[in-house]
Amino acid sequence: MSTSPLWARATLALRLLAVDPGGLAGIWLRARPSPVRDRLLAALPALPLPVRRLHPSVGDEALYGGVDLAATLAAGALRRSAGVLGRPAALVLPMAERATPGLAARLALALDSGAGHCLIALDEGAGADEALAPALADRLAFHLDLGPVGLREAPAFAPDAGALAAARAALRAVSVPPGAMADLARVAARLGIGSLRTPLLALRAARALAALDGRARVATADLRQAVELVYAPRATELPEPDPAPPDPAPPDQDRPETGDDGRTGAGDLRLPEELLLEAVAAALPADALARLAAARAARGARGSGAGAVQKGNRRGRPLPSRMGRIDGQARIDLVGTLRAAAPWQGVRRRERPGRDGLQVRPDDIRLKRFEDRSDRLLVFVVDASGSAALARLGEAKGAVELLLAEAYARRDHVALIAFRGTGAELLLPPTRSLVQTKRRLAGLPGGGGTPLAAGLRAALDLSLQARGRGMSPAVILLTDGRANIALDGRADRAAAAAEALGLARGLRARGIPGLVIDTGARPERALATLAGALDAPYLPLPRADARRLSAAVAAALGD
Amino acid sequence: MTQPFPFAAIVGQDEMKRALILTAIDPRIGGVLVFGDRGTGKSTAVRALAALLPPIRAVEGCPVNSPRPEDIPDWAQVPSRRIVSRPTPVIDLPLGVTEDRVVGALDIERALTRGEKAFEPGLLARANRGYLYIDEVNLLEDHIVDLLLDVAASGENVVEREGLSIRHPARFVLVGSGNPEEGELRPQLLDRFGLSVEVASPKDIEARIEVIRRRDAYESDPEGFLRRWKREDGRIRTRILAARAALPALATPEAVLRDCAELCVALGSDGLRGELTLLRAARALAAWEGAAEVARAHVRTIAPSALRHRLRRDPLDEAGSTVRVGRVVEEVLG
Structure with a gap:
């Protein structure tokens, strides 16, 4: 069985980290506990630092140290216990996806302090919405995923301690060819990598690669490999596979103007950007873009899943x-x-x-x-206008009922707002009573205009009120989206649409997550725009049955 | 870290650098809040500021940096009466800090070993007449925030423990930084910051290359890099001192006062703090630029920093607060 490329990358990353632990800061390792992961972690003693294990809910006393009361009383003089962060160490953080922002911030500070810490974050998150805090991910040079690697593809790995020590000694003397930094910066920009830490980490990785190879100068191959290791997992956009001519042109024009020294000596020092981009593209999994989209969607809905802290x-x-x-x-x-x-x-x-x-x-x-x-509150905003009633008010009701059963199981609160005619009505204030909600829903009559903006305003007011009482609101809008009544009750289609959009943005500005379900017979373009303004998933369900609708809501709001 | 990255070597981020310099010219502006993306040099700039600030004169060994021997609080046993020059304190307030560490507490060691009650000053004492820096300020525990608000408002720290009542001056410039994605800041604390700055990673590719180049040069050879930038930093320090000296004599025309008031009314910012900060910041800016009097241009330049965090949120206006301030500045100042 051949070695998995992912495993090869992981072992290389670990060896590089052993060469420059403080500079490369660490590894974000996505993998469930497995023999493969254990095999990689078994090599951790190769790091020139003591390995200390943390826990995602580790307290400040353990991190920073504190007064050791037993020793103090015994000695009659102040004795402090040393914190984990007191000495440079290789910190291993299991269940890193559960680390709170507070812990992430503390660890980030420790990594920034220049004390020489490095962090191995073991992320055991199941979905895209469960992941290491971005503040930490940004600082760690290597993002690895061992999920798909089988044990037979991961041959045992024992780093050569002597070679690593030699590379560490040689690291400071490794020089970087002129122009390499410019190339790294350009490639990062083209891959949509905003943070300026990333190119610096890639540069350090390239240096460590050269040192590991026993060379005193970073070569093109080092840069290629560094970019592949550091950039590939962070790319947020992919350059065209076959870039159009105007695209690579601007950097070339810039060079003579700024007097860049990229062309000194032979042409081999001029590092072709395309070469680096190719390296990244080769390392990307085929479904990278799909996963990016998923990650973004998950970020949009975050906070709704579990309620705020x-x-x-x-x-x-x-x-x-x-x-x-x-x-x-x-x-x-x-x-x-x-x-x-x-x-x-x-x-x-x-x-x-x-x-x-x-x-x-x-x-x-x-x-x-x-x-x-905090408890979650699901605010259902149901369109009971004539057009929706004709379409499928019944189906929407069925879906809400199914969702209610689920909400009941999760101990969520629900509230019900209906809009029709010239205004919106709070049918049911936040409650956990399933029976009451069902009764109100069943009695909901349909007919009249579509005052969408009024419905959204009622939802916004209710959400803010609920937040004031410590709940985490989420708004679920079920409508066919043909807003035709303005907030003041006039029948003005244009004003109504504009107001609805404005309120949707207002909801987003308050960080209230949402979901838009199109119950119309055909998908309505205006409603997709509205969902965009809400930063909420849009679900056109032309032939929805209630069960599918409920599954979609559960998926979009993140269980 | 041995020596912070030099202030002058920070590429771009002019608004952030200007805001920090203005608080050095006039500490009464009341702090800077830096919000923005990861990896944009927020903490680098604040730490660099420490090396840049002109030294203060204080009594040797005084825990609260008293300028004169008669200002030393009575609980502090300071043997020396000598006035020495010491660097302006820039104190880090770490996130996991305990209340005792912030306000000070009784010295446990002395209680145990000698049976004495002695006050051990906290971070607020050390930050007196200097800067207090909170990274990730939006993640700070609520009770620490309350405490800071209280002290920032009164300029005095009062601690009552074990039957002792201890007070000392605690006037400092509060500098906070954070990433808005990780949490919002409470409006009360927001209002305490005089200026607020939004930073983003530079879009310009040449600027990005320069950032990487300088950072790498600094990390490979810190001493050499610092030596190269020392002169630049010195120039900024001299200019700050000159601006401080010029500030009291700076004229403020009636028209500028009117501009400030009109701007704040048009933006609907609460209270008078906005106007005062705007005026002070504009005056400091004028002094920094060597002008003889404050002009409308100064107000215009500084208005976004001084006002963007004081706006009421409007659910029907999706534009960012920076855009809204810009729009109103255009309307009012023409």
Whole structure:
């Protein structure tokens, strides 16, 4: 069995990281726990750093260190425990997709600090919407995916420690041909890579490649390989396979003007951009663009899936406790309180000699804090106008009912807004009652004009209200999209459409995720535009049955 | 990191650099918020600023950088009365910081070893008369934000622990940076920042190449690179000092006051903070440019930075706040 190219890339990335751990910052490894992954991780001791394991909910005390109370009391002098970040280390973060933005920011700071840390983020995310925080992904040189690699395609791999050490020693002396940076920057721009860290990481990778090869100068092949490793997984757009002549021309025109030194000496130093682009294209999987689109869609709908994070003192995942007063609401962190009180016992006893036992003062009180996911609220905005009624109000009702059953299972709240005639009506304020919702829905009459803007405004108001009460709203619009009644009740098709668009943008500006379901007999172009303004998925369902509709909603809002 | 990247060597990002320089000229402008994409040099610029700022004169060994011996708070035991020159403090407030680290706490070590109650000043004390920098400010814990708001408003930090009441001045320029994709900032904190800047990665390919080239030169040979840019940084520092000296004598014509007020009314920004900041920033800009008086052009240049984070969100207006400020500036100032 031949070696998988993905495996070859992974082992090369690991060796490069061992050559320049601080500079290349690390690897984003997408793979479930598997023998293949274990085989790669077994080579981690090749890194010239101690390997430290983290946990996605690692606390600040573990990261930065803190007062070691047991040692302090025993010694009678302050003893601090060392944090993981105290010394340069190869940090291994399993379940990296679950790391909070806060942890990602802390790790990003640690990587930026120049202390020489590197990070191996093991991303075990299942779908495109579950992934490493972008702040970290941006800083890590190598993005690898071991998912499709079988064990037999991944021969055992033992890095040559001597060669790596020699390469590390030689790294500083490796020079870069003039023009290489310009080429890296241009290729990055053409692949739609915005971050300026990426070309720098590619440059460092090229240097490490040259050092590994025992050369004192970066060669074209190094750049090719570096670009393939670093750029390919980050490309957000692909250049034309056969670029039109005007495309590569501007860089060539720029060169003489800026006096770029890319043409010094022989022509072999002039690195052809196309060559680098080819290398990237070769490394891209065939369905790259489809996956990009999926990733973008997932980003649009993010936050709707699980509700926003909320901090409180009642329930959820525990956070470090903090100082506070007893108010009957919050729960006291007894251990934290005792730990805060302990160092002061000597001083306090001297101050009040008469009192025996532990002296705890209000200052010592530590309160528990928890992080919780807020409840999701699905706001259904249903078009009950004449045109929609004629089409398929019944079907829409059926779909909503199916969704309700699902929402009930997930303990989501639902609200129902119907619009017809000249305005919108809140049929059902946010509730978890399935029966009530069904009853209201069944009694929903159809007929009249289509005041789409009024419906959207009601949805916006309700969503903001709900957010104020700690819920995470999402708006699901079911309509045939022929808006013909303006907000003031006039029958003005143009004004109605413009207002609906404006409100859709308003919803997007507030970060309220949405979904547009076209219930018309034929897909309506205006509605696709509206979905664009909402930044929401658009589902034309000309022959929808309720079950398909429900599946589509579940998929679009991300379970 | 040994030495930060030199300020003068940062390619482009003129608005961000200008905003930082203006706060160095007049700290009362009240801080800078830098929001933008990843990898655009936000934190690089702030850290570079530290090396650029002119030194301050303070009592030797004073934990709150008091300018005169009589300003030293009574809890601090400062043996020296000598005034020395020290670099303007630029203090990092890390995300995971505890309340005790920020405001200061009683010194546990002394309590345990000597049974004494002594105050150990926190980051706010160290940042007095300097800068407090928060990277990823939008991810800061709410209770730390509340604390900072409180201190920023009063200019004084009060700590009450173990029966001791300790207070010390805490006046600092708040600099925050963040990526809006990762979370919004609370409006109360937003309003505390005098200027707000949006940064994006440069679109111009030559600028991008230059960024990479300089960064690589810096990483390969930090000493040599710093030596090359030292003179440039020195020039900026001299200009900041000159502008500071010129600021009090700078004339503010009535028309400029009117412009500021009209702009703020047209934009519907809440309170008077917007007007004050706009005026102060325009004056600092005029001083930086060596003008004898503030002109409409200065107001126009600085208006987006001073006002874009003070607008009310309008659900029916999809344009970004920068565009809206630009539109109103065009309407009002013609």
